[in-house]
Every structure is written in structure tokens, then in C-alpha cells.
Amino acid sequence: GEDVEQSLFLSVREGDSSVINCTYTDSSSTYLYWYKQEPGAGLQLLTYIFSNMDMKQDQRLTVLLNKKDKHLSLRIADTQTGDSAIYFCAESMPSGYSTLTFGKGTMLLVSP
Amino acid sequence: DVKVTQSSRYLVKRTGEKVFLECVQDMDHENMFWYRQDPGLGLRLIYFSYDVKMKEKGDIPEGYSVSREKKERFSLILESASTNQTSMYLCASSPQGSLAGANTGELFFGEGSRLTVL
Numbered sequence: 113g114e115d116v117e118q119s120l121f122l123s124v125r126e127g128d129s130s131v132i133n134c135t136y137t138d139s140s141s142t143y144l145y146w147y148k149q150e151p152g153a154g155l156q157l158l159t160y161i162f163s164n165m166d167m168k169q170d171q172r173l174t175v176l177l178n179k180k181d182k183h184l185s186l187r188i189a190d191t192q193t194g195d196s197a198i199y200f201c202a203e204s205m206p207s208g209y210s211t212l213t214f215g216k217g218t219m220l221l222v223s224p
Numbered sequence: 225d226v227k228v229t230q231s232s233r234y235l236v237k238r239t240g241e242k243v244f245l246e247c248v249q250d251m252d253h254e255n256m257f258w259y260r261q262d263p264g265l266g267l268r269l270i271y272f273s274y275d276v277k278m279k280e281k282g283d284i285p286e287g288y289s290v291s292r293e294k295k296e297r298f299s300l301i302l303e304s305a306s307t308n309q310t311s312m313y314l315c316a317s318s319p320q321g322s323l324a325g326a327n328t329g330e331l332f333f334g335e336g337s338r339l340t341v342l
Contacts, residue, residue: 120264143329154228154314154333155267200266204329211257212331216266 116215118201123221130188132218134201137182141203144177145212146186149198158186158199188220196222227251230315230334237341243302245337247315254320256298257331258282258290261312270313273298274320305341313337 118134136144142163147155161168161175161184168175174187188195201215231246249256257272259282269282273292287309291299298317302309316331 154335157330214267
């Protein structure tokens, strides 16, 4: 079956690094994603990683994938107050319908 | 700029009313989805559609139906609204195709419709 787990809450100070963790259960996942949801808004894709990669870096964002442990993490360097949001981890199944399974979301609170 | 538009940001309905939530996308995407989002439960898939007039049940279809008469429009219908359907409803779309190709499987989301059923 499919299940994606993440911690529900993370609080950091502005300027620190944030690390949001996620575990998934389906080893046939093709892509893994991080989505960001700001208050009162829909979800926006932040970044994604293909399952044959170990790491992906995009400016302040670093995604690490450990396929053996089925563990995905998102590191945000130099976290800003504008990064305060809910972050969702999601995995895709290898089908043409792009059905994603989402975690429950991690609320990141960045204090000045 | 690509866009998924949900017609109502906020709705208040009474128990037993019929509710229509409309979603339109301008990206010519084949796939469209309805999720509901609840605190502590994350996003749960209600229904999705991979083509006009086609629909598939998601994880929690009970109490809902959908309509896809045109490619760009996907409607969620609550035949008789109940208080436990108070939630944030999110529509999304994506292009069809193999995830191993150019299509990364990314979903494009609307801003959400917050429904309160009294």
C-alpha cells in the first residue's frame, strides 16, 4: 500500500536551516515531490526528484533521497519568514494518471 | 501563465443542500483531480478524471459525484451536503503521459474552495 509520513510541525529562527523529513512506503515510486502551501492558497510545486537520483539542489533548497530507507528530506538554507508555510511531501505511481499520494503536511514556522 | 481556477473561494451551505464546486483549467490538461484538505489529515483524493466523460473514484468518494463534460472543466457535486463535508476543496490538473518522459507528474492546483456546511 501507499503511505507517506511527515512530522506535523517545525519551528526555526530566521537565518537558520530547516530540514523537513518524509518517509514513504512504495518502492515503485517514480518521482517524489515537495509542495508548498501558503496560508489561504493552493499548493505550489517547490521541487521534485526522480527516483534514480540521490540529491537535487536548487538555490536554497536541497532534496536528499535515500531509497534504501525510503526517506526524503527537504533542506531550506537561510530560512526566511516568507518560508513559513505547510510543506507536503508526495510520491507518484508509475501510471499515466499522475495520481499522487500526499503526506499530511509539515507546518514550518519561521520566527524573526 | 498556467491557471487552475476554482469558481468560489468561500461557500456557506445548509445541511441537505446540493452543492456544486466548479474548476476550470486553461492548460489543455487531460487529467483533473478533486482533493479535500482537513487539518491533521492532509490531502485526500475524492475523484479524478483522465478524459472527458471519464471518472475514477479516489480514496474517499462517498457522498460526492463529479462531472467532466468538457476537457477544461471538472465539477464536484455534493448531492446532499452534510456537516462532515465542511472542508477545503482543492482542484488540480496535470497533462497525460508517461512519468518517465517530459511529464514529471506535477499537479497544478487551484486556490481552493472553503466550504462550510451548517
